[in-house]
Amino acid sequence: MNTSANNVGGCPSLEELSAWHDGMGAAGLTSHVEACSACQQVLASFRRIDAATRRVAQASPDLAERIKERCRVLPKREPLFLVLWNQPLLRWAAAGIVATAALLLAYQRMDAGRTSPAVAANEAAPTSVAASVMVAENAPPPVPAVPPAQDEGGRTRAGDDGALVVAGSEPVRASQITRAAADPSASGADGMRQALLVPSRVRHVWVVKDLEAAKKQVLASLPADASLSVATAEDGTVSIQALLADRALQSLVDTLDGAGMSLVSPTAPQPGRAKDLVVTGRMVRYDLDLVPGGR
Amino acid sequence: MSNLTLNMSDGELIRRFKEGEPWAFEALVDKYAGKAFQIAYGVLGNRQDAEEVSQDVFIRIHKALPNFRGDSEFSTWMYRIAVNLARNKYRWNRSRGSEKNLSMDATLGDQDGSEMSRILASPEKAPDDAAANNEFEAEVMTQLQALPDLYREPLVLRNLDDMSYDRIATLLGCRLGTIKSRIARAREEMRKRLRV
Numbered sequence: 429m430n431t432s433a434n435n436v437g438g439c440p441s442l443e444e445l446s447a448w449h450d451g452m453g454a455a456g457l458t459s460h461v462e463a464c465s466a467c468q469q470v471l472a473s474f475r476r477i478d479a480a481t482r483r484v485a486q487a488s489p490d491l492a493e494r495i496k497e498r499c500r501v502l503p504k505r506e507p508l509f510l511v512l513w514n515q516p517l518l519r520w521a522a523a524g525i526v527a528t529a530a531l532l533l534a535y536q537r538m539d540a541g542r543t544s545p546a547v548a549a550n551e552a553a554p555t556s557v558a559a560s561v562m563v564a565e566n567a568p569p570p571v572p573a574v575p576p577a578q579d580e581g582g583r584t585r586a587g588d589d590g591a592l593v594v595a596g597s598e599p600v601r602a603s604q605i606t607r608a609a610a611d612p613s614a615s616g617a618d619g620m621r622q623a624l625l626v627p628s629r630v631r632h633v634w635v636v637k638d639l640e641a642a643k644k645q646v647l648a649s650l651p652a653d654a655s656l657s658v659a660t661a662e663d664g665t666v667s668i669q670a671l672l673a674d675r676a677l678q679s680l681v682d683t684l685d686g687a688g689m690s691l692v693s694p695t696a697p698q699p700g701r702a703k704d705l706v707v708t709g710r711m712v713r714y715d716l717d718l719v720p721g722g723r
Numbered sequence: 724m725s726n727l728t729l730n731m732s733d734g735e736l737i738r739r740f741k742e743g744e745p746w747a748f749e750a751l752v753d754k755y756a757g758k759a760f761q762i763a764y765g766v767l768g769n770r771q772d773a774e775e776v777s778q779d780v781f782i783r784i785h786k787a788l789p790n791f792r793g794d795s796e797f798s799t800w801m802y803r804i805a806v807n808l809a810r811n812k813y814r815w816n817r818s819r820g821s822e823k824n825l826s827m828d829a830t831l832g833d834q835d836g837s838e839m840s841r842i843l844a845s846p847e848k849a850p851d852d853a854a855a856n857n858e859f860e861a862e863v864m865t866q867l868q869a870l871p872d873l874y875r876e877p878l879v880l881r882n883l884d885d886m887s888y889d890r891i892a893t894l895l896g897c898r899l900g901t902i903k904s905r906i907a908r909a910r911e912e913m914r915k916r917l918r919v
Binding site for chain 1: 738742749753756761764782786882903906907911917
């Protein structure tokens with residue numbers, strides 16, 4: 429070693445030996461180090477010092493808890509809109525936008541007042557049908573304020589009984605236009621129904637005939653890479669927590685339903701409703717309770 | 724820490740925290756509080772100051788995590804915050820001339836003394852071995868604190884999960900060769916002081 433007495437035997441420098449000790453040295457040193465008692469002695473002292481250093485630099489066991497307690501009392505972050513509202517410039521900008529919108533609205537109303545009711549109805553009728561279809565999920569059924577007049581293009585006219593008539597189709601009555609969500613089986617509503625993201629945490633209660641068999645079924649149906657914990661309560665109820673991808677969760681729900689278990693929780697995902705969901709592959713925590721009962 | 728959180732990646736925990744689930748942040752604290760302490764201890768050489776810095780590290784992270792974009796690994800980000808805060812604390816201590824060191828002469832009844840006796844206690848070993856080890860580790864603690872910062876920092880970081888030389892160099896803002904040399908010098912200095 430260059431800085432010590434055992435250098436005379438062709439030992440590596442202290443720096444080389446230290447690096448070798450950390451797995452960073454030249455592989456060629458290995459045969460020398462294994463045969464050299466002086467180097468072995470130095471390495472043994474390195475190991476002893478390292479072990480002691482690790483030990484004295486250990487945190488006390490309650491440090492994490494103390495940190496968590498301190499962080500729990502930290503003030504909550506202000507919502508973004510409050511942060512923005514505290515900027516005077518943005519406040520003035522917001523006021524300007526509101527004022528402009530109010531002026532535009534007032535102008536539009538004045539302009540509409542100057543237009544004859546017949547022309548207004550002519551222009552409004554097709555739009556109101558389209559709009560009612562587009563917003564069917566969220567809005568109440570629109571009722572035409574003014575009966576639409578004969579469309580010169582022949583597309584829409586008012587029927588004798590006040591129903592809207594679209595060329596080439598059956599008359600549509602205002603009473604027939606319903607909210608899509610009110611009748612989920614209606615074929616026309618499917619395209620408009622809002623797709624759901626699986627929540628990051630889902631809790632489902634399943635009613636089963638045989639708890640033990642159901643538990644085995646769940647464990648067998650979970651993806652191999654899902655992390656999970658299982659607990660059995662005194663009353664025999666089984667609780668399983670699993671972490672799995674949202675895609676796998678829908679598949680699991682379908683499998684359990686197919687195996688004769690009965691899902692009583694309304695939360696998505698529901699058996700056979702994969703088309704209602706947007707799956708992204710993100711991880712979801714699934715809390716599943718099995719309770720005795722049976723279908 | 725539950726099995727669930729143990730198996731979660733840092734990225735997943737951060738995402739959960741951003742979605743408003745505070746347990747995810749606490750899981751990160753469980754995972755990294757010890758490491759933050761070790762880094763701070765490596766820089767400061769004082770347990771009490773290192774604990775204060777560890778707390779400050781996580782308070783800083785708690786505030787900044789919602790804006791953490793994940794350009795670097797969470798652990799790298801956390802290590803860097805720990806090194807910076809520990810260095811600030813070190814400078815502040817020096818400017819006040821109140822460099823606090825844990826005294827080996829402290830009575831076992833005071834807080835630091837109890838902590839030290841806890842750390843140095845080794846229930847797995849026979850009483851004689853344990854006493855000898857405790858004595859040696861107490862001496863290591865003293866000499867580590869007395870070691871120049873340039874040498875103590877890389878040596879302690881190296882012993883933190885066998886941190887690679889590359890990572891130590893990045894954290895301390897030094898070149899790889901410098902780190903290699905400093906770790907060797909630190910070890911040699913400790914050997915001399917401890918006479919091993």
